[in-house]
Amino acid sequence: MSPVSNSTPALRLRNLRKTYKDVVAVDGMDLEVRRGECFGLLGPNGAGKTTTIEICEGLTAADAGEVELLGMRWETDEKALRQKLGIQLQETQLSDKLTVNETVRLFASFFHQGPSVHEVIAQAQLTEKRNARVGGLSGGQKQRLALGCALVGDPELLFLDEPTTGLDPQARRQLWDLIEEFKAGGRTILLTTHYMDEAERLCDRVAIMDHGRVIALATPRELIASIGIEHIVEFSVSGSAFDAGALHVIEGVRGVRHDNGSVQLQVTELHRAVPAVLEELTRSGVMLTELRTHSATLEDVFVTLTGRRLRDE
Amino acid sequence: MSRRDNPLIQLTLVRFREFLREPEALFWVFVFPLVLAAGLGIAFRNRPPDVVKIGAVGAPLTKSLAAEKLLDVTQYSLPEGEQALRTGKIALLAESSPQGQIAYHYDETNPDGRTARMLADSAVQRAAGRADPVASSDRLVREPGSRYIDFLIPGLLGMNLMGSGIWGLVFTIADARRKKLMKRLVATPMPRSYYLLSFLLSRLGFLVVEVFVLAGFGVFFFHVPMRGSWVGLFLLCIVGSVSFSGIGLLIASRVRTIEAASGLTNLVMMPMWVVSGVFFSASRFPDSVQPIIKALPLTALIDGLRAYMLQGEPLAHLAVEMAILCGWLAVCFTLALKIFRWR
Ligand SMILES: Nc1ncnc2c1ncn2[C@@H]1O[C@H](COP(=O)(O)OP(=O)(O)O)[C@@H](O)[C@H]1O
Ligand SMILES: [Mg+2]
Numbered sequence: 001m002s003p004v005s006n007s008t009p010a011l012r013l014r015n016l017r018k019t020y021k022d023v024v025a026v027d028g029m030d031l032e033v034r035r036g037e038c039f040g041l042l043g044p045n046g047a048g049k050t051t052t053i054e055i056c057e058g059l060t061a062a063d064a065g066e067v068e069l070l071g072m073r074w075e076t077d078e079k080a081l082r083q084k085l086g087i088q089l090q091e092t093q094l095s096d097k098l099t100v101n102e103t104v105r106l107f108a109s110f111f112h113q114g115p116s117v118h119e120v121i122a123q124a125q126l127t128e129k130r131n132a133r134v135g136g137l138s139g140g141q142k143q144r145l146a147l148g149c150a151l152v153g154d155p156e157l158l159f160l161d162e163p164t165t166g167l168d169p170q171a172r173r174q175l176w177d178l179i180e181e182f183k184a185g186g187r188t189i190l191l192t193t194h195y196m197d198e199a200e201r202l203c204d205r206v207a208i209m210d211h212g213r214v215i216a217l218a219t220p221r222e223l224i225a226s227i228g229i230e231h232i233v234e235f236s237v238s239g240s241a242f243d244a245g246a247l248h249v250i251e252g253v254r255g256v257r258h259d260n261g262s263v264q265l266q267v268t269e270l271h272r273a274v275p276a277v278l279e280e281l282t283r284s285g286v287m288l289t290e291l292r293t294h295s296a297t298l299e300d301v302f303v304t305l306t307g308r309r310l311r312d313e
Numbered sequence: 314m315s316r317r318d319n320p321l322i323q324l325t326l327v328r329f330r331e332f333l334r335e336p337e338a339l340f341w342v343f344v345f346p347l348v349l350a351a352g353l354g355i356a357f358r359n360r361p362p363d364v365v366k367i368g369a370v371g372a373p374l375t376k377s378l379a380a381e382k383l384l385d386v387t388q389y390s391l392p393e394g395e396q397a398l399r400t401g402k403i404a405l406l407a408e409s410s411p412q413g414q415i416a417y418h419y420d421e422t423n424p425d426g427r428t429a430r431m432l433a434d435s436a437v438q439r440a441a442g443r444a445d446p447v448a449s450s451d452r453l454v455r456e457p458g459s460r461y462i463d464f465l466i467p468g469l470l471g472m473n474l475m476g477s478g479i480w481g482l483v484f485t486i487a488d489a490r491r492k493k494l495m496k497r498l499v500a501t502p503m504p505r506s507y508y509l510l511s512f513l514l515s516r517l518g519f520l521v522v523e524v525f526v527l528a529g530f531g532v533f534f535f536h537v538p539m540r541g542s543w544v545g546l547f548l549l550c551i552v553g554s555v556s557f558s559g560i561g562l563l564i565a566s567r568v569r570t571i572e573a574a575s576g577l578t579n580l581v582m583m584p585m586w587v588v589s590g591v592f593f594s595a596s597r598f599p600d601s602v603q604p605i606i607k608a609l610p611l612t613a614l615i616d617g618l619r620a621y622m623l624q625g626e627p628l629a630h631l632a633v634e635m636a637i638l639c640g641w642l643a644v645c646f647t648l649a650l651k652i653f654r655w656r
Contacts, residue, residue, distance in 0.1 A: 059500055087497070089493055091493055092494055092496070102326075105323060108317065108318065109320040112502075
């Protein structure tokens with residue numbers, strides 16, 4: 001195998017396209033993932049994240065475009081690439097009848113190198129469960145096992161497709177810890193998610209995807225700064241005749257969204273805006289039933305860019 | 314860095330584990346055929362010749378009648394004996410008078426009674442020293458190899474090899490595809506040929522058990538003849554089983570759901586259950602369809618098994634059956650590899 005200089009990017013996509021019948025799943029993607037970074041594809045369901053990542057993994061054929069991984073290509077270097085990639089698919093059910101140990105051992109047998117089965121199981125924090133059947137594991141444990149199976153070959157590049165979807169908050173945090181541990185080893189990760197908090201916590205850089213395209217790409221901090229909003233103020237009022245339009249004129253308020261008695265303000269200076277808003281509410285004689293503020297997140301970036309939310313529940 | 318396991322061995326172990334941890338599959342492959350063989354073997358067994366129950370009064374007479382194997386004699390006093398005859402417990406009551414004459418009490422409209430009368434009289438006369446003018450002897454034709462159970466065991470063995478060969482493969486592959494497990498395996502450096510080979514290897518392992526359990530059961534409990542060697546039997550079963558794996562692979566090459574898998578599998582297997590001569594001879598079907606029936610893999614396997622086990626034909630004489638099985642394997646396997654969907 002040719003030694004690949006570390007200056008080549010871990011992953012490079014050029015003008016990638018994929019159409020299913022009448023759906024354009026990936027619509028001209030260009031992307032470069034650097035060595036050693038954790039790169040996130042963030043977007044709502046149907047944005048084309050899975051299609052993109054599976055093209056990178058050599059599991060789906062693109063209609064057009066180029067994919068280069070670790071300086072290699074699928075057409076010529078499939079065998080070498082398979083040894084160097086760690087892959088977790090969005091929805092694999094591992095065999096219920098096998099134990100954790102048997103499952104990891106099976107996956108490990110396909111790779112020339114990598115940590116021992118024992119080490120992988122310890123890394124996935126499943127040592128206590130190593131002789132338990134996969135069918136009896138909790139959702140979080142199954143997902144950690146799937147991650148373990150992706151790590152058996154000590155991959156240079158790790159693909160994670162929605163690693164924490166459907167898990168409870170505690171199981172998600174546990175998985176994040178494992179991913180961060182792997183990241184600390186200096187390896188490259190490409191992960192997809194539709195959770196903004198996951199992208200913010202794990203990713204060095206994030207590409208926001210919508211309708212098969214990248215609509216913004218930067219570090220989470222830069223993305224949030226780019227919308228020029230620092231805080232979000234949300235409140236609900238009772239009493240029907242409330243004119244949210246009046247809030248526009250308040251100093252520091254950049255945007256107002258109003259639906260069904262719930263109002264969302266995009267604000268730059270919290271300490272000036274909030275008292276002014278409260279004053280305005282008192283003046284209009286409406287009852288405040290709820291008030292919340294939070295710092296702007298990637299979710300707010302997505303809302304600002306598309307007018308829609310990441311998750312539609 | 315640790316020494317890695319062999320992937321083919323690991324995959325084959327997985328096949329064994331998944332099968333052995335599926336109680337229903339174990340039942341259908343190993344227990345059900347035995348229950349079926351035992352049930353049918355008992356239902357269609359050749360009965361031993363009927364023994365007629367009779368009664369006799371007095372010890373000497375009872376003793377001379379007992380010499381006849383087809384009579385079951387009980388000694389009675391006269392009133393007891395008459396009571397037993399009236400209630401149908403015995404078909405005939407023999408009684409000797411003080412003068413040495415024998416009287417037979419029986420109902421002449423009852424066939425058992427008439428048979429008993431002939432047997433008893435002949436036994437009494439022979440005991441009294443009658444010499445038969447013409448010498449005679451019996452040749453009993455109840456030779457193992459021509460009974461229903463003998464016909465049935467090779468049929469069930471063939472049917473079982475078909476069922477486990479096709480269904481085991483189709484179910485596992487369809488399930489792996491549905492759960493995206495196949496896609497996940499293809500995303501590793503696993504050699505794809507190993508995945509398919511693991512089915513073949515595990516099949517061979519289970520085959521030894523299946524053949525031994527079912528054929529052994531027939532041979533040891535029902536004395537079904539085994540006129541060929543066990544090694545030859547296994548060879549024949551391996552050819553048959555591999556052929557069915559090829560058919561299974563073709564069925565499994567594209568199915569995504571268990572429903573489609575079971576539908577297709579039944580479509581392929583059901584006609585063969587009926588026409589290939591598992592339970593009754595395939596020659597009962599019209600001559601016009603015989604060439605088609607003969608070309609079916611299950612017919613070829615069962616015909617081969619019967620010829621080998623019951624008639625002791627050497628394997629070399631079963632070339633036609635072997636060729637049919639290998640032909641099915643070659644066609645199905647080639648086609649399956651062409652259209653197999655690896656995800
Ligand atoms: N195999 C497929 N056949 C048809 N349409 C598909 C297929 N896979 C994905 N799509 C469509 O492509 C679009 C992108 O899907 P996907 O890549 O799964 O998005 P995401 O992972 O971001 O939720 C969706 O509209 C989806 O319905
Ligand atoms: Mg997806």
